[in-house]
Amino acid sequence: QQQVKQSPQSLIVQKGGIPIINCAYENTAFDYFPWYQQFPGKGPALLIAIRPDVSEKKEGRFTISFNKSAKQFSLHIMDSQPGDSATYFCAAGGNQFYFGTGTSLTVIP
Amino acid sequence: NAGVTQTPKFRILKIGQSMTLQCAQDMNHNYMYWYRQDPGMGLKLIYYSVGAGITDKGEVPNGYNVSRSTTEDFPLRLELAAPSQTSVYFCASSPRSPYNSPLHFGNGTRLTVT
Numbered sequence: 166q167q168q169v170k171q172s173p174q175s176l177i178v179q180k181g182g183i184p185i186i187n188c189a190y191e192n193t194a195f196d197y198f199p200w201y202q203q204f205p206g207k208g209p210a211l212l213i214a215i216r217p218d219v220s221e222k223k224e225g226r227f228t229i230s231f232n233k234s235a236k237q238f239s240l241h242i243m244d245s246q247p248g249d250s251a252t253y254f255c256a257a258g259g260n261q262f263y264f265g266t267g268t269s270l271t272v273i274p
Numbered sequence: 275n276a277g278v279t280q281t282p283k284f285r286i287l288k289i290g291q292s293m294t295l296q297c298a299q300d301m302n303h304n305y306m307y308w309y310r311q312d313p314g315m316g317l318k319l320i321y322y323s324v325g326a327g328i329t330d331k332g333e334v335p336n337g338y339n340v341s342r343s344t345t346e347d348f349p350l351r352l353e354l355a356a357p358s359q360t361s362v363y364f365c366a367s368s369p370r371s372p373y374n375s376p377l378h379f380g381n382g383t384r385l386t387v388t
Contacts, residue, residue, distance in 0.1 A: 167316075174314070197373050208278070208364050208379025209317070254316060260371050261332065264309075264316040 168192060169257045171265025178245055179273050186240045186268045188255035193236070195257040200229065200240050201264075203252045212253070213240075245272045276300050280365050280380035287355040287387045295350040295383050297365030305368045306348040307332075307377065308340065310361040317364065323348055355387045 170189045178184045188198075199214035215222045215229040215238065222229045226243040238257075242249055250272050255265040281296045299306065304325045309317040319332030323342040337359060339351040348367075352359060362384050366377040 206381065208381050211376035259373050261319060262372055266314055266316040
C-alpha cells in the first residue's frame with residue numbers, strides 16, 4: 166500500500182502564484198519528512214526537509230508546513246517562477262524512506 | 275566531482291535476458307540505494323546497502339540482486355527480465371543514514387523490456 170499519499174497529481178499556476186502540494190502519512194514512527202525536486206532527465210534532488218518537532222520550516226521561497234496530529238505536511242512555493250516547473254516528491258520515514266507519487270508543477274510565465 | 279554515475283542511460287532488453295545496471299559514487303558515501311520510478315507511482319526502494327559487504331531488501335526486491343564489494347560501486351542485477359521491470363532506475367547515495375543526510379541521486383537508467 167502507498168505509505169505516503171501525495172496530491173495533486175499535477176498543478177498549473179501563473180508566475181507569482183503560490184502552489185501548494187500536500188502529503189499524508191500513516192506511520193507515526195516516521196520522523197523525517199523531505200521534499201525532492203526533479204527536472205526531466207535528472208535524478209531527484211533534496212529541496213527542503215523537516216522533522217516533527219517543528220510545525221514550519223522556510224528556506225528561501227520554499228516552506229514546509231507540518232501537522233503532526235493530522236499526519237500531514239505540505240510544500241508551499243512563494244512567488245513561483247517558470248524555473249520552478251518540475252516534479253516534486255514528498256517522502257517520509259527514518260532510516261528508510263517512502264516516497265509520494267509526485268506532483269508535476271507547471272508555472273506559466 | 276562526478277557524484278553518482280549510472281550506466282547505461284538507456285537499454286532495451288528482451289524478455290528473459292539478464293543485465294547489470296552500474297552505479298558508482300566518488301563521494302565516499304557509506305549508504306547506497308537502488309530505486310525504481312514508474313509513472314504515477316513515485317520511487318520505490320529495491321535494495322540498499324549501509325556499507326561494503328552489507329545489503330538489504332527494500333520494498334520491491336523481487337527479480338533483482340545486488341552486491342557491494344567496494345564503497346564506490348553498487349551494481350543492480352536483473353535476472354530473467356520481465357515486462358514488469360520496464361522502469362527508470364535511480365541509484366542514490368548518502369554519507370550517513372538518510373535520517374541525517376540527503377540522498378544524492380544519479381541521472382537514472384531507462385530500461386525497456388519487450
